Amino acid sequence: MPHPRFSNEEIARRGEEIYAERPRDIVETEDNIGKIIIIDVETGEYEIDDDSLAANRRALAKHPGAALYGLRIGYDAVWGFGGGPERVKR
Amino acid sequence: MIVGTVIARRAYIPLLVRGLAGQEGEVEFVLDTGFTGVTTLPPAACTALGLSLERLQPAHLADVHLQVADGGLVTIEPL
Numbered sequence: 001m002p003h004p005r006f007s008n009e010e011i012a013r014r015g016e017e018i019y020a021e022r023p024r025d026i027v028e029t030e031d032n033i034g035k036i037i038i039i040d041v042e043t044g045e046y047e048i049d050d051d052s053l054a055a056n057r058r059a060l061a062k063h064p065g066a067a068l069y070g071l072r073i074g075y076d077a078v079w080g081f082g083g084g085p086e087r088v089k090r
Numbered sequence: 091m092i093v094g095t096v097i098a099r100r101a102y103i104p105l106l107v108r109g110l111a112g113q114e115g116e117v118e119f120v121l122d123t124g125f126t127g128v129t130t131l132p133p134a135a136c137t138a139l140g141l142s143l144e145r146l147q148p149a150h151l152a153d154v155h156l157q158v159a160d161g162g163l164v165t166i167e168p169l
Contacts (some may be wrong), residue, residue, distance in 0.1 A: 002143065003143050008146055008158060008160070011146045012146055012148075012158045015146065040143060052147075054158075055162075056144055056145055056161075056163075059145075060144070068144065068145035068146070069145060069146050069147070070145045070146065070147035070161065071147065071148070076148065076156065077147075077148040077149050077150045077156060078147040078148060078149060079127045079128055079147070079149040079150070079153055079159075080126065080127075080149065080150035081127075081130070081149065081150065081152050084150070085150060086150075
C-alpha cells in the first residue's frame with residue numbers, strides 16, 4: 001500500500017521528526033497520554049483523539065491523500081501484537 | 091452466528107473483507123481473544139483488495155520487535 005509521494009521510510013522519518021520538534025511538548029499532557037496523534041507529514045498539522053479512526057478521518061478531510069503518521073502519545077507504539085506498547089518518556 | 095474451525099487449538103474464521111474502492115474477498119482470520127486492537131491482513135490480500143495507505147504507525151510485533159506498519163480502512167462482515 002505505498003503512498004504516491006513518499007516512501008514508508010520517509011513518512012516515518014518525517015512523522016517522528018515533526019513530533020519531536022513541534023507538538024510533543026504541547027501534547028504530552030496527562031490528559032492526552034494514551035491518545036492517538038495523527039500527523040500530516042507534509043503540513044505538520046495533527047489531530048488527537050481516543051479513536052484513531054476519527055483522528056485519521058479529520059486529518060484526511062483537511063488534506064485528502066495526505067501522508068499520515070500515527071503515534072500513541074506517551075508510548076513507543078500504537079499497537080502491540082503479543083505485547084503491548086510500552087510507556088516511554090521522550 | 092459466525093462459523094469457523096478449530097485447528098491445533100486455534101480458532102479460524104472466514105470473513106468477507108471489502109476495501110473502500112469496493113473490491114472484496116474472503117480472508118481467513120485467526121481469532122485472538124486477547125487482542126482488541128486492529129485487524130491485520132497479509133500484503134497479498136491488501137494488494138488484491140486495492141487498499142490504499144491511510145497512515146503509517148509503529149507497532150510491536152509478537153516477537154517484541156518494533157515495526158512501522160501500514161494502516162488502511164476496510165469493512166469486515168461474516169460470510
